[in-house]
Amino acid sequence: MTSRTRLLAIPAMLVLTAAVTAGPAAATASVPACAGLAQLKIPASVMSLPTSGGRVTAASVMTSVVSGKTIRYCQVDADLYPVDPAAPAIKMRVDLPDGWNHKALMFGGGGFNGTIPDPASNVPFGPGDQPVPLARGYATFASDSGHQQNPASPPSLDGSFGMNDEALKNFAAGDALKKTRDASLFLIRRAYAATPGEVFFAGGSTGGREALNVAQRWPTAFDGVISAFPAWNNLAEILDLGYLAQVLSRPGAFPGVDKQGLLYTSVVNACDGLDGVKDGVISNPAGCHFDPRALRCPGGVDAGPACLSDAQIGAVQAMSSPFRWPYRVASGETEYPGFPFLSGADMRTPFLGFGTTAPANPMPVTSGYGLQYWDQWVKYFLTRDPNQNSLAVDPRHPGKWLSRISALSTIEDRNNADLGPFARAGGKLILLHGAADELVSPYSTSDYYERVRHVVGPRATDAFLRYYVVPGANHANFGTPAFAAGWDSLTALEHWVEGGRPPVNPVVADLTHLRTRPLCAYPSWPRYRGGDPDQASSFACTR
Structure with a gap:
């Protein structure tokens, strides 16, 4: 367990209780005890924000082909109950793989949320030639942020939950993020009788705002964060x-x-x-x-x-x-x-x-x-x-x-630019945006980045944050962008968090046109210098 993870651990008595309750048939270090999670009560005490507790509603062993690889995992669905009886529950899902790598990753949502992001999906602007986190052995989890979308509404465009104050805070202020994270780590500990060595967060758009939110509000809750095209100044x-x-x-x-x-x-x-x-x-x-x-x-x-x-x-x-x-x-x-x-x-x-x-x-x-x-x-x-x-x-x-x-x-507006507490806790942040984003302005993300540099200081910012603008990339690779961005940001984040090695000369692929470009740290951009225009080596980052 890293020194940073010790900050995340629940009290020793709760860890001991979880391990003992699981009994002799408990999980090994890498295989989850799925059957023991069915209908499990989630105590309100394991969450740092007010809830009425929660309960696992289903726990099933699944076998699926993910990233071309057949994997076996325990899929756990749970409800976290509100304080206000009129507010909807937070519905969440945790996928617990066999061959667990002792790491966990939370996915952010999109738009008004209202559905649970697929824990078997990829990080935003993720690579096309590498396994998704679940297939890499991550325990992955996500929630609907505390409300359920009307099926008749266009995806992620149902704002009707905003009539309830608790539901509004769960979504807009991000309260559901911490509640989901705390409950998910409780379930991971019960399943594996172990605490994750690292916990990461990845999200784009609303999920990108959520990624910045967790770094701002709970600087010790996540070891590393990937924030893509973040709608941080939502109002x-x-x-x-x-x-x-x-x-x-x-x-x-x-x-x-x-x-x-x-x-x-x-x-x-x-x-x-x-x-x-x-x-x-x-x-x-x-x-x-x-x-x-x-x-x-x-x-x-x-x-x-x-x-x-x-x-x-x-x-x-x-x-x-x-x-x-x-x-x-x-x-x-x-x-x-x-x-x-x-x-x-x-x-x-x-x-x-x-x-x-x-x-x-x-x-x-x-x-x-x-x-x-x-x-x-x-x-x-x-x-x-x-x-x-x-x-x-x-x-x-x-x-x-x-x-x-x-x-x-x-x-x-999740606009606190003082990420010093996150940085001092050892957190690392990768910030991404497409230069041709038509829904969340890349100029807005550049503004936030400059604010962080002003508040935290340029040298201190460079020690924990990298910001990349991808030319030609639009919002979430929607439709037919000029450049469909794909980069293995998760491996880059792992190397930075675990080994202290920040990204060096990263390369981003165009998943549609089978070409590469250097991924230039803002405010640099790739200038062609000769050679094969489909190869990143033919470009140099310049200002």
């Missing part, structure tokens, strides 16, 4: 999404799919070669200064798919510009930096960004994901009125809703 982004919903709902302002494709192609044609090679990837977005007015229709009037009207140009400019609000919120945030639509975002997959339909009331399911997210947030988080027209709430002038917005900001 700030929501205000921007609300403003964009209003802009795109104006008559004639919404650019249809053909016009989105026109914009995408025009941006790539203008900026693709700035890194030294034309390969469909804009490696230096900061150097791309495409002006959408170059696509203006004659007279600014919509003349079909080959040009943009003045109203559509205004909408594109609004989406790619910072949004600032003229009032204070309690979290201290003042703006959201906008989205990289003029820096090579993949307009071929418009669902996440613009969508295929203009926002309206009621909000179409074919509108952009972020616009639907805003609609659910207004109905269930802000006004708590399911009949509220979200387009009637103006984020620039919220009127009577200002105090509620400010209160929500303290829950949803």
Whole structure:
């Protein structure tokens, strides 16, 4: 057990009780005692945040092919009961493999959550040529963050749980993360009669915010964290999404799919070669200064798919510009930096960004994901009125809703940049974002990284944090990105946590186009220097 893990261990009496209760048929060091977990009570005392305890609802031995490998594991489902009887339970799952490697990994969720992430899945932007964590021998676990999605809702877009304060805190403030972690480690100890040597967290988008949240709030709970495209300033982004919903709902302002494709192609044609090679990837977005007015229709009037009207140009400019609000919120945030639509975002997959339909009331399911997210947030988080027209709430002038917005900001903006306690406890953090992300702005993650460097100090930050921006990568490799990122961040994190070896000259693969690029630490980007453009060795990280 590492010195850091000793900080995580429960009191010795509880460990002894767990081992003794398991009896002579208890697990060996690597095979879980699955049968002994069925209907097991999870005491409220093993969780550091208030619950009413919990219980295992099912424990079954499973045999599955995972990452091309047949593995045997114990799948454990459990409910963690709320304090408020009106709040939903936290539903969680733990997968306990034979051949346990004495490590554990928690997965974060996405969107509004509401379903349990698959513990047999991969880390965000994970490699295509390496086993997923469960197949590597990790005990893996995740939860629905304390509410269950309506099956009739689009995936991860049901915000109705926000009507309940405990459910809201479980999700937005991240309380469910610590409750799930504590309960899962209790079950792992009961199954193997041993404590994990290391405990990691990996998540993207909402899961990326959750990853930063655990490092901020519980600096000794996880040894290493992978945070990808994190929506850390959730309230700030929501205000921007609300403003964009209003802009795109104006008559004639919404650019249809053909016009989105026109914009995408025009941006790539203008900026693709700035890194030294034309390969469909804009490696230096900061150097791309495409002006959408170059696509203006004659007279600014919509003349079909080959040009943009003045109203559509205004909408594109609004989406790619910072949004600032003229009032204070309690979290201290003042703006959201906008989205990289003029820096090579993949307009071929418009669902996440613009969508295929203009926002309206009621909000179409074919509108952009972020616009639907805003609609659910207004109905269930802000006004708590399911009949509220979200387009009637103006984020620039919220009127009577200002105090509620400010209160929500303290829950949803997980913006504590002082990661010193996490670093001093030995924690390591890998931060990733795609430069063409159309749902969570990479500029926002860069802002958070700079804040950490300012608060903690550049040298101290370099000792525990690496931040990489992947050119051409979009949100979670959705659809057909210009660069479908794949990197073995988990092995890199293991080497750093266990051996003190930070990532050195990492290489990221494009899982779709079978090519590689150097994974450059921010603010560097890969410049072509000659040779095979499909090989990382042909590029050099530069500023």
